[in-house]
Amino acid sequence: MCTTGRQTLIGQCPLAQSVGIASEGACVFGERIPDGSTAGVLLPIVVAGGSSSTQLALDLRLRHPDRGQLKVRVRAPNGAQLSLHDRSGAGVPDFAWCGTVRVPWTGVNGRWIVSVGDGVAGGEGTVEYVNLTAR
Ligand SMILES: [Ca+2]
Numbered sequence: 001m002c003t004t005g006r007q008t009l010i011g012q013c014p015l016a017q018s019v020g021i022a023s024e025g026a027c028v029f030g031e032r033i034p035d036g037s038t039a040g041v042l043l044p045i046v047v048a049g050g051s052s053s054t055q056l057a058l059d060l061r062l063r064h065p066d067r068g069q070l071k072v073r074v075r076a077p078n079g080a081q082l083s084l085h086d087r088s089g090a091g092v093p094d095f096a097w098c099g100t101v102r103v104p105w106t107g108v109n110g111r112w113i114v115s116v117g118d119g120v121a122g123g124e125g126t127v128e129y130v131n132l133t134a135r
Pocket residue numbers: 035036069118119120121122123124
């Protein structure tokens with residue numbers, strides 16, 4: 001479940017439904033992705049309840065006319081960077097990730113940052129939804 005503003009979403013991620021969610025992540029709706037900015041938009045999410053976890057569930061939905069302009073990264077609390085998407089799929093609209101992110105260490109609590117960069121001027125989009133929880 002994810003609550004923000006006046007909206008509550010439940011069961012948006014089929015994978016998340018199959019496991020107990022130990023903690024709430026965070027979610028945003030309609031957050032603009034800066035056009036022509038490789039730094040992009042940073043979405044900090046504090047993960048709790050995962051002191052013995054090596055995996056997280058990530059549910060990310062982007063609306064954009066061309067996913068080939070987008071880079072999606074996740075930065076762990078320890079500074080490690082994971083690349084989830086790097087400008088593949090030119091001309092294909094939108095991008096979604098709903099699945100497991102595995103890390104080579106134990107304990108996933110702390111402040112994570114999901115970042116979405118659109119380094120190509122022209123064509124802009126929004127982050128429709130993001131949620132990151134320990135599994
Ligand atoms: Ca663009």
